[in-house]
Amino acid sequence: MSDAARTSVLGSTGAGDLFQLLRDGRPRTRAELAAITGLARSTIGLRLDALTSLGLVGPVADAISTGGRPPSRVALLPSARVVLAADLGASHAHVAITDLMGAELASHTEHLEISLGPEAVLGWMVEHTDALLERLGKTRADLIAAGIGLPGPVEFSTGRPVNPPIMPGWDAFDVPRWVKRHTESPGRSPLPVYVDNDVNIMALGERTHSWPDVDHLFFLKVATGIGSGIISAGQLQRGAQGIAGDIGHIPVARGAGIFCRCGNEGCLEAIASGPAIAAAMRRDGHDTASGSDVLDLVRSGDLDAVRAVRQAGRDIGEVLTTCVSLINPSVIALGGSMADAGEHLLAGVREVVYSRSMPLATEHLTIVQSRAADSAAILGASMLAIHYALSPEALDTLAAAN
Ligand SMILES: [Zn+2]
Known part of the structure; x- marks a missing residue:
């Protein structure tokens, strides 16, 4: 040399x-x-x-x-390069181009079923990425990395979904490889692609948006399913197989005799998710087909709906009490569509967590509704990509090769 x-x-x-x-x-x-x-x-x-x-x-x-x-x-220089951020949900898809600080420059959202399979859904994502880049006067060569959230367990090291229950055709699909191949740009090395579970990216987004100095944050998503993203000691915790935080199938006392889609009985998700609350209200004679019908009733002041949501909050609180003992978070943020029930869900959660946890664990514990709300997932997907693409090691490699 x-x-x-x-x-x-x-x-x-x-x-x-x-x-x-x-x-x-x-x-x-x-x-x-x-x-x-x-x-x-x-x-x-x-x-x-x-x-x-x-x-x-x-x-x-x-x-x-x-x-x-x-x-x-x-x-x-935040707009020196751009990031592809995507939040691919069970029945919605959101793709955005962000700058290097995670700010959305252009985005597109559509109703899209994840069950259409990886090639159709990722193909949609790439097509809209190209359109958004064009709208911004940019090209694929301006992309520095991609971050993608999926509604199921993901093995983070390979970016492959692992037995995802609502994603037929996606099991073990090599998402990064497919996206790299379909975003090729002449004279450029392949796009770095990072894939994670949607709740994990929401936890990253929530922290970036509102709690940058909080190193112990627990993000809970309550929607069609229930799951959580755990940030401990400043790092997202994925566990050995990427399913850390998958708390929806922990059994709770009130769930005895109620069967869950996972095949077990008494899971938290089977009594406190949006569809579970709607089903319980149907049994009591209400015309609630889904969690959003329950939310409509809550907003109209229906007392049965308010009671049902508050009870779901208590059931969630029962599981969260265990989580608080295990990981001692300083912030618990509730997100997902059912968190729109606001204070009613929070009240049930707080009632149980504050009364059942050890005083030291709750002395400085804040339990709030997600502040990033609808922007949590895209911001988190962007942060995931930026975190790895602009890590000290990645940049040193880039600088040495330049
Ligand atoms: Zn279950």
Whole structure:
């Protein structure tokens, strides 16, 4: 290796770490970066050069300059590259192009059944990605990575769904490989593609949106099914097979004798999900076909619906009490369509969790409705892609190859 080549590689090593500091979008001078990192100004200069040559960082105008030579501030350039973010649900699909801070630049949502199979659904996603890029005056070459959420268990290391119950044809399908092949761009290496369970990406989105400083966040989705995403010590926890947080099939006391679609009896999902609440109300003579009918009744002030939702909250609280003991979160955020019942569902959850947990575990525990709400999934999918595509290791590799 020549001295010049050696210097170039050594100069770029560590560029990834420096970039993590700039991920917040705040402009900083070289002197500030040197003070924060303890690195020599010359080292900062080399690393910034590597990031600048990748187009990710650049000088920004300084609004508070009062004349003379303006201090040279650098910052992340959020629109230097774009991210493909997709939330593919059971019966809806949302695809978006975001910038490097996760902000949506263009998006498209449609009713689409995941049961159409991987090639039809992913084909739809790629087709709309191309259309959105075109609308933004960009091309596939501007994409830095893709993040995709699916409504079932996913083996994160391979991006393959694992026995997903509502996704016929998707079991073990190599999603990243298919997407890479169908988003090829001349002269570019294949697009990095990251796939995860939808509740996991919602947890990432919720944290980014509203709780960036919270390292222990538990996100609960209550909709057609019930599941959770666990962020512990600042990291999303997926477990050995990617099903950590799949709490919908934990048995609860009130579920005795009620059968679940999983084949077991007494699961939380069988008594507290949207369809389960609707079924219980039908047995009491109400005309509720789905969870959204229950929500309509709640909004109209129907007391039976309010009681049913509050009871579902207590049943969920029973399982959450165990989760609180296991992982000691500081925030529990309730999302998913049934969380639109607002205070009624929350009241049931809080009633049980606060009365049944150990005082120390609940002393600083906040239980709230999701604040990211409908934007949680897309923001999380974008963050998932950015987290890995712009990791220190990935950037050092990019900088060394540049
Ligand atoms: Zn079950």
